[in-house]
Amino acid sequence: MNYQNLHTHTTYCDGKLSAEEMVQAALRNGGGSLGFSEHSYVFFDEEYSMSLADIPLYIAEINALKEKYAGQIEIFLGIEQDIFTPSVPVGLDYVIGSIHHVEHEGGHITVDTSFEGLQQIRDEHFGGDIYAVAESYYSTIAEIAEKTEADIVGHFDLIAKQNNGGRLFDESHPRYIKSALAAMDRILASCKVFELSTGNMYRYKALTPYPSEFLLRELCKRGGEIILSSDSHDANSLYYKFDEMRELARSCGFKHIKRLTKDGFV
Numbered sequence: 648m649n650y651q652n653l654h655t656h657t658t659y660c661d662g663k664l665s666a667e668e669m670v671q672a673a674l675r676n677g678g679g680s681l682g683f684s685e686h687s688y689v690f691f692d693e694e695y696s697m698s699l700a701d702i703p704l705y706i707a708e709i710n711a712l713k714e715k716y717a718g719q720i721e722i723f724l725g726i727e728q729d730i731f732t733p734s735v736p737v738g739l740d741y742v743i744g745s746i747h748h749v750e751h752e753g754g755h756i757t758v759d760t761s762f763e764g765l766q767q768i769r770d771e772h773f774g775g776d777i778y779a780v781a782e783s784y785y786s787t788i789a790e791i792a793e794k795t796e797a798d799i800v801g802h803f804d805l806i807a808k809q810n811n812g813g814r815l816f817d818e819s820h821p822r823y824i825k826s827a828l829a830a831m832d833r834i835l836a837s838c839k840v841f842e843l844s845t846g847n848m849y850r851y852k853a854l855t856p857y858p859s860e861f862l863l864r865e866l867c868k869r870g871g872e873i874i875l876s877s878d879s880h881d882a883n884s885l886y887y888k889f890d891e892m893r894e895l896a897r898s899c900g901f902k903h904i905k906r907l908t909k910d911g912f913v
Contacts, residue, residue, distance in 0.1 A: 681885075789833040
């Protein structure tokens with residue numbers, strides 16, 4: 648298979664297995680390389696993010712695993728840099744930029760939540776207007792490349808993760824499309840690579856990946872590029888539905904998928 652997954656979490660944040668256990672899972676599943684990307688520290692939501700004290704330990708362990716498994720699997724050191732984390736650690740091989748919250752009414756509201764949670768956010772903070780929630784989300788992620796030094800944009804349309812069958816909003820609604828494409832255009836000025844991620848399909852039984860097929864086609868038209876990703880938090884999700892995603896990417900017009908090497912992206 649020789650697939651690569653650069654969006655991988657461990658027990659340093661909200662993953663289920665240790666870093667070495669994830670390496671061993673990748674080897675069992677025929678993976679050609681594996682990149683680790685723990686959640687950066689977010690002061691107002693420490694439950695899912697890596698602690699400040701763990702950052703040097705994480706960097707040291709991944710670098711040690713690179714040496715230990717040299718010749719068996721290529722390992723990369725990255726981070727999932729949240730837009731609300733002020734600084735990026737040094738010595739990384741890559742950065743995934745992502746958001747999980749929006750700023751609103753002087754505080755931070757998580758949009759990486761349940762179906763019921765998004766309904767509550769819509770009603771309590773946005774006057775029942777779900778498109779205002781989406782607009783807030785996309786206006787925030789529009790700044791991701793500028794604020795995180797991202798090499799890769801993570802789960803671009805995270806706001807739609809609970810929207811199976813359009814149960815929360817219409818993804819063809821003009822307000823939704825306008826805000827999503829405006830964010831995409833701004834990001835592409837600084838970062839061309841987006842992840843085509845199956846994380847929502849694996850964990851939330853979503854019917855489509857991030858980005859959705861419509862947004863994926865728009866990304867291709869605009870000269871964006873993609874990597875395959877599963878936002879993996881356990882062994883079984885590492886290369887989830889990658890064969891299907893390759894075919895989806897081809898049908899949307901992509902001619903290649905990017906891959907990280909020791910010499911950079913190819």
